[in-house]
Amino acid sequence: MSVKTKLHPISVEEYLEGEQRSDIRHEYISGHVYAMVGATARHNLIASHLHVALGSHLRNSPCRIFQSDMKVRIDDIFYYPDLMVTCGNVDLTALYLTNPVLIIEILSESTEHIDRREKRLACQGLESLKEYVLAAQDKMEIEVYRRVPDGWEIERFGK
Numbered sequence: 448m449s450v451k452t453k454l455h456p457i458s459v460e461e462y463l464e465g466e467q468r469s470d471i472r473h474e475y476i477s478g479h480v481y482a483m484v485g486a487t488a489r490h491n492l493i494a495s496h497l498h499v500a501l502g503s504h505l506r507n508s509p510c511r512i513f514q515s516d517m518k519v520r521i522d523d524i525f526y527y528p529d530l531m532v533t534c535g536n537v538d539l540t541a542l543y544l545t546n547p548v549l550i551i552e553i554l555s556e557s558t559e560h561i562d563r564r565e566k567r568l569a570c571q572g573l574e575s576l577k578e579y580v581l582a583a584q585d586k587m588e589i590e591v592y593r594r595v596p597d598g599w600e601i602e603r604f605g606k
Contacts, residue, residue: 459523463542472516475525483527484557486515489584493553494529497582501532510534510548518543519550521569529553533575546575553582567592571599 456478457465465480466473472483486494494514501512513531520543532549550570552562562581570579571592579592588605 459525462525466518466542472527474527475523477523484555486553487555487584490529490553490555493582493584497530497551497553501530505532508534511537513544519547519570519573520545521573524569526566526569528570545573547573548575548577549580550576550578551580551582554584 457480458478459475462473462475462480473480474483475481498512498514505512510532511534513528513533515527515529517531518525518527519531525543528547528550530549530551531544531547533544533547535546537544552558552566554562567579567581570576571594577594581590581592583589583605586605588603591602591604592599593602
């Protein structure tokens with residue numbers, strides 16, 4: 448026995464409107480919506496510590512940090528990065544950003560493969576992006592993908 452179900456993509460406008468009313472965050476990829484999983488206490492502590500460290504580093508600069516509730520838009524894709532930095536003027540009523548210079552994802556078992564491949568490759572398509580960072584939860588390890596004149600390079604930190 449087989450069951451067929453018709454998939455009905457939704458528009459960007461429908462997605463953004465739905466996100467405004469939803470208690471659950473969703474990512475949007477080419478018309479399809481995917482619910483976000485909740486994060487662990489460890490994940491939240493790492494994000495908080497990174498936010499504080501970045502805040503100290505960026506003090507008195509035109510750059511601003513956004514944590515997990517701000518979307519980034521890449522063409523017809525919307526993601527919720529764990530942390531994102533943008534520099535310059537920010538529309539404080541914006542529902543998403545399109546010009547981050549830094550995106551940080553904190554890896555979890557359920558999202559690591561997506562963060563390493565799908566999200567990284569999509570985000571690296573943003574002209575503004577200078578660094579895409581992956582932070583491990585279960586070990587002291589950070590990977591920094593950095594834009595260089597002829598593409599991207601990776602630098603790993605940790606034990």
